[in-house]
Amino acid sequence: MSAIEKISFDQTGLLRFITAGSVDDGKSTLIGRLLHDSKSIFEDQLTSITNTTRKRGSEGVDLSLLTDGLQAEREQGITIDVAYRYFATPKRKFIIADTPGHEQYTRNMVTGASTANLAIILIDARKGVLTQSRRHAYLASLVGIPHLVVAINKMDLVDYSQSVFERICKDFAAFAENLNLHNITYIPMSALNGDMVVERGDHLNWYQNSTLMDLLENVSIEDDINREDFRFPVQWVCRPQTKELHDFRGYMGRIESGSIRVGDNVTLLPSGLTSRIKEILRYEGPISQANAPQSITLTIEDHLDISRGDMLVKTGDAPQVSKAFDAMLCWLSEQPLDPSRKYLVKHTTRTVKAVISRIDYRVDVNTLDHQTVSTLNMNDIAHVGLKVQSPIVCDEYARNRATGCFIVIDESSNNTVAAGMISPA
Amino acid sequence: MNNHPFTHLDALESEAIHIMREVAAECANPVLLFSGGKDSIVLLRLAEKAFRPGRFPFPLMHIDTEHNFPEVIEFRDRRVKELGERLIVRSMEDSIKKGRVVLRSETQSRNAFQSVTLLDAIAEFKFDACIGGARRDEEKARAKERIFSFRDEFGQWDPKNQRPELWDLYNTRTHSGENIRVFPISNWTELDVWEYISRENLEVPEIYFAHTREVIRRAAGLLPVSHLVQPQAGEKIEQMTVRFRTVGDMSCTCPVESDAANVDEIIAETAMTRITERGATRMDDQTSDASMELRKKEGYF
Numbered sequence: 001m002s003a004i005e006k007i008s009f010d011q012t013g014l015l016r017f018i019t020a021g022s023v024d025d026g027k028s029t030l031i032g033r034l035l036h037d038s039k040s041i042f043e044d045q046l047t048s049i050t051n052t053t054r055k056r057g058s059e060g061v062d063l064s065l066l067t068d069g070l071q072a073e074r075e076q077g078i079t080i081d082v083a084y085r086y087f088a089t090p091k092r093k094f095i096i097a098d099t100p101g102h103e104q105y106t107r108n109m110v111t112g113a114s115t116a117n118l119a120i121i122l123i124d125a126r127k128g129v130l131t132q133s134r135r136h137a138y139l140a141s142l143v144g145i146p147h148l149v150v151a152i153n154k155m156d157l158v159d160y161s162q163s164v165f166e167r168i169c170k171d172f173a174a175f176a177e178n179l180n181l182h183n184i185t186y187i188p189m190s191a192l193n194g195d196m197v198v199e200r201g202d203h204l205n206w207y208q209n210s211t212l213m214d215l216l217e218n219v220s221i222e223d224d225i226n227r228e229d230f231r232f233p234v235q236w237v238c239r240p241q242t243k244e245l246h247d248f249r250g251y252m253g254r255i256e257s258g259s260i261r262v263g264d265n266v267t268l269l270p271s272g273l274t275s276r277i278k279e280i281l282r283y284e285g286p287i288s289q290a291n292a293p294q295s296i297t298l299t300i301e302d303h304l305d306i307s308r309g310d311m312l313v314k315t316g317d318a319p320q321v322s323k324a325f326d327a328m329l330c331w332l333s334e335q336p337l338d339p340s341r342k343y344l345v346k347h348t349t350r351t352v353k354a355v356i357s358r359i360d361y362r363v364d365v366n367t368l369d370h371q372t373v374s375t376l377n378m379n380d381i382a383h384v385g386l387k388v389q390s391p392i393v394c395d396e397y398a399r400n401r402a403t404g405c406f407i408v409i410d411e412s413s414n415n416t417v418a419a420g421m422i423s424p425a
Numbered sequence: 426m427n428n429h430p431f432t433h434l435d436a437l438e439s440e441a442i443h444i445m446r447e448v449a450a451e452c453a454n455p456v457l458l459f460s461g462g463k464d465s466i467v468l469l470r471l472a473e474k475a476f477r478p479g480r481f482p483f484p485l486m487h488i489d490t491e492h493n494f495p496e497v498i499e500f501r502d503r504r505v506k507e508l509g510e511r512l513i514v515r516s517m518e519d520s521i522k523k524g525r526v527v528l529r530s531e532t533q534s535r536n537a538f539q540s541v542t543l544l545d546a547i548a549e550f551k552f553d554a555c556i557g558g559a560r561r562d563e564e565k566a567r568a569k570e571r572i573f574s575f576r577d578e579f580g581q582w583d584p585k586n587q588r589p590e591l592w593d594l595y596n597t598r599t600h601s602g603e604n605i606r607v608f609p610i611s612n613w614t615e616l617d618v619w620e621y622i623s624r625e626n627l628e629v630p631e632i633y634f635a636h637t638r639e640v641i642r643r644a645a646g647l648l649p650v651s652h653l654v655q656p657q658a659g660e661k662i663e664q665m666t667v668r669f670r671t672v673g674d675m676s677c678t679c680p681v682e683s684d685a686a687n688v689d690e691i692i693a694e695t696a697m698t699r700i701t702e703r704g705a706t707r708m709d710d711q712t713s714d715a716s717m718e719l720r721k722k723e724g725y726f
Contacts, residue, residue, distance in 0.1 A: 013433035083568045084561050086614050093433035095612055107589065114591040235446040238479040245478055252475070254443045283474040294435075295442035295475070308450050332589045346594050349450070407594045414598040416588045 012221050016095045018112040018145070020136040021122030026153045030122065030191035031085065031098060034213070037198035038087045082112045091217040106365060106379040109139045110330045110419055114405070117221045118147040120212070125158045125188070129171040135365045137172070141179040142328060142381065142421070144401055146224040148184045149215065156190040160203040178368070180398070187212055225292045226400045230258035230266075231319065232312040233348035233393075233403075238297060250281060250297040251306055256348070256402035258314070259291040260298070265315040268304055269393040274315055275302040292402075309350035311393040311403075319395045319403060324387045326423045328397075329356070329376065333410065333417035337376040343417070347392045347406035354408070358385035376418075383423065397421035434621055438471065441609035443593060444572060445475040448554050448607050449482040451597040455554035455607075459485040459512070461493075461501035462672045463629050464558030467610060467618055469508065470625050483556070486513040488543045492653060492674045500630040515546040544580045553599050556607045562614040572611045578602040615670070616695045623688045635668045635686045646679035 021027040085096040097112030099105070113119060119140045123133050140148055150172055158164045165188045176184060187196055188207055195201030198213040210218070238250035260266075264277045280290050281297040290296045298312065306312075313319060331337055337356060345354040360383040361370035376382055397404030408418035448455050457472060459465045472481050485505060489498075505512040520542045521527075547555065561568045571587050573595045588596050599605060610618070622629060639650040641660045648654045650662055653676040667680035668691075685691045 008430050012431045012436065014436040083565075084612070085568065086562050086612070088433075088614070088616070093614075093617070111589045111591055115593070235443070236450050236476075236482075238476065240479045242478075248478065250478070252446055254439060283477055293439050295439040295446075346596065349447075401592070405592045405594065407591055407596065409596055409598060414596070414600060416591075416596045419589070419591045 014093050014095070015118065015216060015219070015221060016097065016116050017118040017120060017216065018097045018099065018109070018116040019120045019122065020099070020109060020140070021120075021132075021153075025122040025124050026191045027098075027122050030120070030151065030153065030189075030197065031096060033191045033194055033197045034096075035085065035087055037194060038089055038213070082108055089213070089217055094216065105135075106139065106330065106381065107332045109136065110143055111332075113140060113143040113145055114419065116143075116145050117224050118149065118216070118219065119145045120149045120151050122151050122153050123168060123172070125152050125154045125161075125164055125168065128168050129175065131366045133172065134175055134368075137176055137179060137181065138363075138365055138368060141176075141181045142330075144180070144397060144421070146183065146221070147219055148181055149212065150184060150186045151191075151212065152186065152188045153191050155188045155195065155204065156193055160188070160190075160195075162206045165207075185209070185215060187215070226257035226395075226402075227292070228258055229317050229319070229395065229400060230260050230264075230312075230314045231256040231292075231348075231395070231400065231403050232260070232298065233350070234306055234308055234310045234312065235349050237307060248299070249303075249306075250299055251312065252295075252297045253349070254295040255290060255292040257292045257400050258317075259289060260314070261289045266300065266312045267315045267318060268306060269311045269313060269318065270321045270391050271304075271310070273304050275300040275304055277301075309348075311348065313393075319393055319400075321391045321393050323389075323391045324357070324385065325392075325394065326360075326383065326385050326425055327406075327420040328423055329382050329384045329408070329421075330419045331376040331378055331380045331382070331417065332419060333415055334378050335410065335413070335415075335417065336378075337418070339375065342411070344409040344411050345386065345388055345392070345406050345420070346409060347394060348403060350392055351409075352392060353389040355387050356384050357387045360384060384420075386420070394422050396424055398423075434617065434624060437610070437613055437617060438474070438621070440593075440612065441471045442475040444595070444607065444609040445472055445556065447595050447597065448556060449476070451595075452554035452605070454550070454552050455483040455556060456486045456513070456550065456552045457481070457483050457556040458558070459487055459501065459505070460558075460672070461487070461497040461504070461630060462558070463618055463622060463633065464560065464610060466504070466627055466629055467613075467621055468556065468558050469504065470621075470627055471609060473508070481508075481510050484511040484513055486515065486546060486555075488539045488546065489514050489516040489518075490539060490674050491516055491518050492676055494630070494632050494669075494672060494675060496632050497630045497672050500628075504628070513546070513550070515542055515549075517542045520545060540580065547580070547604055552604060554597070554605050554607055556609065558610060559606075559608045560613050560615070560618070561608075561611050567611075570608070570611075572608055573597060574606045574608065575599070576604050576606060580604070582606075616692065619688060619692045619695055623692060629688075630672060632669045632672060632680075633691065635666050635683050635690075637664055638667050638680060639663070640665050640667060640680065647681070648677075648679055649675060651675050 019027050019031060083098045085098055087094050097116060099108040099112045121133060121136045123129060152165055152168050169186045188204055189196040191197055195203050196211050200211055232253055232255055234251050235253040238252055240248055260277060262277050262280055266277055267274050277298060278301050279299045280287050339356055342353050342355055345352050359373055362373045362380050362382040364371060365381060395403040404422040406420045407416050410417045457468060517538060525541050559567055569584060571590045574582060575588055576582055639662050640647040641650060641656050641662055656662055665682060666684060668683045668685060669680050671678060683694060685694045
């Protein structure tokens with residue numbers, strides 16, 4: 001019968017993080033250092049960037065070349081939104097969402113941050129907390145990145161001064177106080193020389209805490225997913241209709257949050273009908289319990305009419321079922337918002353027609369001031385009200401990222417034009 | 426009671442299953458590209474995990490260069506039979522006969538021309554989504570490609586005009602004639618693929634394992650001797666113990682020197698290796714810094 005096994009998520013083997021900062025802050029050097037010191041740069045990549053460095057008339061190896069890839073970018077000296085890099089240590093596998101720091105930064109950082117467990121905000125020790133550092137901190141808090149590392153880089157250029165480090169920490173903390181940021185770790189480092197990135201080095205002995213790599217390997221990300229509220233958006237209904245499985249109806253999907261056991265009472269939303277979990281199935285066979293973010297198949301005791309877009313939740317722990325809600329919206333498209341138009345909202349596995357019925361204010365990402373506007377342009381972040389044609393089953397983003405996020409699609413171009421995070425009504 | 430951690434493979438697997446189910450649910454007419462290579466072997470297991478006890482909600486398709494290693498084709502057909510699923514084969518020979526592909530010589534690499542046959546097959550069957558086994562760690566153009574990668578009606582990829590991809594909310598919408606390429610194992614590395622093959626005990630074609638083969642040294646690599654590759658002046662045939670890291674067109678897929686005779690030894694070797702998969706094995710990727718990017722813009726996988 002069911003295999004009884006308990007899965008522990010405290011040492012989840014995959015960590016996704018984003019690096020925020022410009023080339024000037026040493027971002028590419030830091031990524032290059034992490035890849036290099038974890039032995040994740042291959043010889044042919046090294047040869048290729050050494051050749052390119054030489055072609056451009058420079059000496060040595062420019063590690064930043066590792067992160068700008070495409071011909072289109074090299075010709076124009078720009079970097080296109082998000083690139084993903086991979087490295088692994090014996091403890092964990094890492095995915096870096098590497099986003100460039102030019103004017104489209106808001107859109108790119110929000111995109112890269114949406115799946116991140118952790119953000120590294122780079123600060124040049126000589127310059128301290130700049131406008132862009134504040135912008136990065138605000139965006140990290142907006143997207144609800146669970147862990148934040150403030151990497152105070154180029155310590156070699158300020159004589160590894162403890163007082164410089166402490167002053168920057170204090171400045172940053174004062175700003176972060178106004179934001180919804182938790183778990184901030186400050187690390188002094190020199191990515192160029194490798195101090196406190198993977199190795200401790202000899203220059204920062206006054207700093208007793210973990211190196212960056214040590215922190216990346218050990219930070220607990222178990223609670224980055226909501227572990228309390230069972231949310232199961234139905235993706236696909238499996239009805240084989242074969243001789244042996246004539247009446248089989250399996251509800252396939254991924255548990256977005258919480259956990260479920262065989263025998264639990266469940267409610268189907270938006271209809272409100274109830275039943276009990278009969279089986280939890282995986283390809284390997286039945287199990288007695290499953291947790292987010294596992295992809296599973298559920299069967300239930302009763303015959304209910306269930307289709308894609310419906311959500312199964314535990315009875316007594318229901319999210320909102322709503323046709324109007326408020327959200328923070330990040331506009332991603334070059335085409336501005338047209339408040340008179342209908343758009344599509346994709347939320348979990350449900351896509352519905354929607355209008356943006358109000359723009360309450362736009363946030364100046366540098367000052368956090370609120371501004372009155374009548375439309376939204378690319379990179380704008382605003383508090384808005386939405387109305388949808390049929391109800392969505394949702395939680396506040398701050399409580400549950402997976403059931404609190406949505407994208408907005410332009411029905412005529414089919415482009416993804418905005419990203420939204422549901423806020424308290 | 427066992428207490429085991431949620432590993433990186435568990436996380437990657439769950440993500441890939443979720444992606445496949447999104448394709449099945451939202452696309453009208455998807456297809457899964459199966460070549461018999463290790464990445465698409467992993468895709469088939471993920472499809473089993475996503476859809477059993479049901480059948481796959483899409484057919485499988487192989488774009489056949491007819492420059493294949495015979496072991497791989499034998500394996501491909503056997504695996505499809507085991508699964509009881511439907512395989513479509515579209516061959517480049519048809520594109521050549523129709524005059525859609527003009528080769529300079531019989532032995533020229535056919536990798537780049539696969540795009541023509543692929544696009545013809547997409548048009549023939551009106552596929553709106555092709556699930557493929559490409560990974561972002563393979564190549565720098567791939568590193569910037571979305572999991573759901575939109576192609577216009579000419580099959581072209583425009584790197585500067587990609588749809589933003591946030592959270593796990595994939596925009597699968599296309600206009601008639603357009604299609605998307607979907608890469609469920611985008612976030613996997615070569616090592617992840619082999620670790621998964623080991624964990625799932627998946628069979629792979631024999632040519633992935635160390636064997637003795639006649640090769641010649643050309644440019645920076647080794648080339649397998651076959652009816653397509655014969656020694657030129659100054660080159661000599663050598664017997665070497667090699668294995669393939671990728672399986673592709675026989676005329677340009679290079680084996681590497683290796684004694685790795687089983688999956689565990691391949692994992693150990695992959696963990697230690699210092700050359701990227703494509704750098705070591707694909708001559709067509711070494712012609713310029715942007716070979717893959719250019720091919721993708723023309724409709725390549």
